[in-house]
């Protein structure tokens with residue numbers, strides 16, 4: 385069986401019967417252009433006969449294939465990491481840390497950390513190509529009531545909608561979805577995001593919220609008059625695709641995680657966009673795609689105290 389043929393967790397463990405199979409697979413992906421030293425980038429790498437230790441000919445450091453990746457500094461076997469990657473990329477709504485802890489026999493704390501490291505790996509690095517064609521724009525509110533919180537701690541940014549965070553999204557029809565939280569839904573913020581992400585000449589689809597008015601001189605805009613109940617004016621004039629993505633995200637947040645803090649919201653959005661943008665890929669290919677993005681580290685301290693990778 386090959387990676388490509390994997391359609392279940394059972395298949396997955398057939399492809400990776402032991403830890404060495406997972407190590408070999410990660411080596412094949414990470415070192416597809418040849419082995420390199422994670423400390424000095426030298427290509428002069430010596431391989432030990434245990435098939436897991438390597439040594440740099442130049443800086444003399446010893447290392448495993450995990451050094452320099454999100455898998456470094458964890459005792460979790462690579463097979464459990466790979467199984468988590470399968471779960472997070474193949475389940476439409478992702479997986480909760482409590483569920484993962486049970487499934488993999490690990491603590492909930494380490495399950496939470498594993499999932500966040502994978503979200504870190506999945507974060508969108510795709511802002512190299514502007515969205516084009518027909519691009520749907522929309523915003524939504526995420527978060528629960530915070531009426532119990534002290535007034536000062538409530539999120540005032542959602543324009544009086546206490547405890548909610550505004551999320552703004554852009555979706556190229558038949559193409560990529562980009563969504564991130566936005567500190568406030570002001571014309572200037574929205575216009576900046578659109579100009580940064582959408583090619584001139586693309587046709588925008590919006591509802592009739594006032595924030596989109598300023599885009600009318602810059603792009604051709606088709607707008608859907610929600611307040612009058614006209615969801616579809618002409619057959620192409622709608623933001624239904626993006627609204628479908630919002631509903632998927634809400635099922636992920638409220639159905640799987642129950643609550644997502646504003647601090648980590650963009651990480652969860654990144655996870656959703658990642659899956660959404662790879663929905664046409666096979667399940668094995670999605671695992672390999674994420675395995676191709678594991679360079680770099682994310683420490684527990686940065687995750688809990690620092691800015692998260694997705695914050696802008």
Ligand SMILES: [Zn+2]
Nearest residue numbers: 421424440443
């Ligand atoms: Zn070296």
